[in-house]
């Protein structure tokens with residue numbers, strides 16, 4: 001069935017071929033391409049057509065690395081806090097695993113994986129639908145990137161940017177919350193597809 005879908009329809013092909021990519025070539029993305037990706041995000045549906053998304057965009061390598069390192073520090077702190085307590089041994093094992101797997105502090109860009117473009121997506125805190133709207137917007141952007149020959153990855157950990165000491169550099173107003181970042185670039189890996197669970201649809205009579 002998948003082969004049929006893929007050969008048939010360019011939209012479905014794009015959906016099926018998108019992967020979260022975490023290795024990028026050292027190639028900058030031009031401004032027009034970034035704008036086309038943002039415009040695709042802006043075409044997402046939003047509750048009551050509020051279009052609540054705001055984009056805070058980094059393209060400067062040293063700035064991206066600086067944010068990456070600060071977010072990694074907050075991530076580690078948050079992880080320790082939320083997992084400490086009674087289960088100390090399990091926490092320690094998990095933390096060691098995370099540090100080893102993610103190489104959280106050794107890599108120059110542990111959070112944004114060397115991508116040339118990072119788009120933080122924020123929205124007004126008082127909007128109860130914002131997280132859903134931002135998710136839809138992000139998915140449109142990732143599919144647009146794929147259609148334009150680029151790769152992407154959603155970065156949920158980017159929400160910890162609010163707790164970093166350099167957050168003010170993003171100039172996000174207090175009334176907005178950062179939900180997510182999406183990274184974009186020319187991918188330098190072709191990850192296998194993660195098998196999808198299919199026993200999660202329930203047709204109700």
Ligand SMILES: Cc1cc2nc3c(=O)[nH]c(=O)nc-3n(C[C@H](O)[C@H](O)[C@H](O)COP(=O)(O)O)c2cc1C
Nearest residue numbers: 018019020021022153154155156157158191193194
């Ligand atoms: C809300 C959300 C947050 C995510 N956060 C991260 C993240 O912080 N870092 C990362 O490398 N990948 C992150 N991912 C990517 C997922 O790991 C990835 O989508 C999942 O493994 C499925 O792989 P696929 O996107 O290639 O289909 C996130 C994905 C989503 C939807």
